[in-house]
Amino acid sequence: MLQSRGNLFQLLDDNRLSADHRAVAGKVAGGERISADEGAWLFQEADLGYLGALANHIREQKHGDRTFFNRNFHIEPTNVCLYTCTFCSYSRLIKERKDGWEYTMDEMMDMVRAYDGHPVTEVHIVGGVLPQYDVAFYSELFRKIKQHRPELHIKALTPVEYHYIFKKAKISYEEGMKQMKEAGLDSMPGGGAEIFHPEIRDQIAGGKCSADQWLRIHEIWHEMGGRSNATMLYGHIEKYEHRVDHLERLRQLQDKTGGFQTFIPLKFRNKDNQMSHLPEVSVLEDLRNYAVSRIYLDNFDHIKAYWPMISRDVAQISLAFGVDDIDGTIDDTTRIYSMAGSEEQNPAMTTEELVKLVRQVGRKPIERDTLYNVLNDYTDVVFESDKEFRGYFSLPVANQ
Numbered sequence: 001m002l003q004s005r006g007n008l009f010q011l012l013d014d015n016r017l018s019a020d021h022r023a024v025a026g027k028v029a030g031g032e033r034i035s036a037d038e039g040a041w042l043f044q045e046a047d048l049g050y051l052g053a054l055a056n057h058i059r060e061q062k063h064g065d066r067t068f069f070n071r072n073f074h075i076e077p078t079n080v081c082l083y084t085c086t087f088c089s090y091s092r093l094i095k096e097r098k099d100g101w102e103y104t105m106d107e108m109m110d111m112v113r114a115y116d117g118h119p120v121t122e123v124h125i126v127g128g129v130l131p132q133y134d135v136a137f138y139s140e141l142f143r144k145i146k147q148h149r150p151e152l153h154i155k156a157l158t159p160v161e162y163h164y165i166f167k168k169a170k171i172s173y174e175e176g177m178k179q180m181k182e183a184g185l186d187s188m189p190g191g192g193a194e195i196f197h198p199e200i201r202d203q204i205a206g207g208k209c210s211a212d213q214w215l216r217i218h219e220i221w222h223e224m225g226g227r228s229n230a231t232m233l234y235g236h237i238e239k240y241e242h243r244v245d246h247l248e249r250l251r252q253l254q255d256k257t258g259g260f261q262t263f264i265p266l267k268f269r270n271k272d273n274q275m276s277h278l279p280e281v282s283v284l285e286d287l288r289n290y291a292v293s294r295i296y297l298d299n300f301d302h303i304k305a306y307w308p309m310i311s312r313d314v315a316q317i318s319l320a321f322g323v324d325d326i327d328g329t330i331d332d333t334t335r336i337y338s339m340a341g342s343e344e345q346n347p348a349m350t351t352e353e354l355v356k357l358v359r360q361v362g363r364k365p366i367e368r369d370t371l372y373n374v375l376n377d378y379t380d381v382v383f384e385s386d387k388e389f390r391g392y393f394s395l396p397v398a399n400q
């Protein structure tokens with residue numbers, strides 16, 4: 001363990017800490033769940049060092065230094081959308097549809113075939129909502145992908161799409177998810193959650209599936225034996241109380257089903273959307289949010305930092321604030337974030353780069369599949385470029 005990481009047990013012995021600080025630290029040390037009031041207090045009052053010590057303790061109890069990643073690629077069927085979420089740079093294109101893309105089945109299959117021979121294990125499919133992408137279309141797409149590459153894990157669509165396409169097909173959520181599973185769906189990504197509380201959801205994501213509908217579709221999927229992720233879009237008009245409400249609803253459903261694998265906080269980025277006037281929150285706020293999420297969601301195994309959204313440097317630091325997963329080696333077909341203003345205009349990282357990013361901060365990089373089966377431990381793997389590296393002292397030392 002790196003010495004710079006906070007130590008929870010030192011905190012417990014620190015007489016300068018308030019009773020509130022020691023009570024929450026004591027709960028975390030004892031593996032006890034914190035309450036909604038304590039969650040709100042952490043967001044509002046607790047300083048970053050304290051939050052880091054608590055969150056890192058939980059992270060290391062669950063995973064030690066292990067840090068997970070996977071090899072995946074993304075397909076975004078379209079960047080045009082019927083809905084008008086105010087944070088999304090896709091929604092503006094519905095009036096200028098010709099400026100967007102709407103891939104056909106064949107084009108998407110070409111994207112899948114482009115990865116033939118590459119060691120990817122997952123395709124992540126998510127994009128805008130349009131009428132031509134319906135139950136029949138997605139069923140056929142999933143079937144074709146499975147025919148072509150049966151072992152490729154299909155992580156696809158969110159309750160936003162499912163609610164829309166099942167309603168259009170006049171079938172129940174249960175029947176719809178059954179059909180998706182039969183067609184080849186393996187798991188669900190965490191998108192579309194945004195902020196559940198209606199005070200905020202109605203303002204930023206009005207018209208698309210409600211919080212209850214989002215949670216219900218995940219619940220049905222979990223009851224069918226499926227696994228899924230959950231996200232929270234933070235750092236716009238929501239208050240801390242709305243974040244706590246969001247985390248609480250997820251924690252309650254997870255108590256019921258146990259089907260969530262990973263929680264992914266998504267930082268609001270402000271380029272080219274209807275909320276561009278809002279400033280983005282600071283890196284400190286990102287770290288505080290990771291840490292409180294890790295502490296609050298005691299029944300979630302993993303907290304993921306989506307590095308294309310927060311930069312590689314912040315992803316590294318996040319590993320000391322509760323995060324144990326950084327999203328896979330992603331190719332440049334993921335455009336929702338570069339359009340929304342993330343630094344990563346071309347979010348691609350090779351396995352070697354990702355492994356080194358993790359090792360540089362003293363953690364152990366583990367390649368996983370979507371369901372967290374360990375595929376490769378990269379802790380001690382030596383790359384060709386390591387062999388070429390001759391050490392800092394071989395650099396020119398002129399003028400010394």
Ligand code: V47
Pocket residue numbers: 087088089126188189190191192193194229230231232233264266267268269270271273306327336340
């Ligand atoms: O629901 C849209 C977000 C989500 C912006 O499950 C924005 O492994 C920030 O859920 N600023 C979709 N965020 C992506 C998603 C996801 C990503 C990576 C991994 C996984 C997983 C899931 O993207 C949307 C929305 O919350 N988003 N616009 C924006 N301006």
Ligand code: SF4
Pocket residue numbers: 081082083084085088089090091127128129160208
């Ligand atoms: Fe459409 Fe999703 Fe963007 Fe909302 S966030 S406008 S549902 S693509």
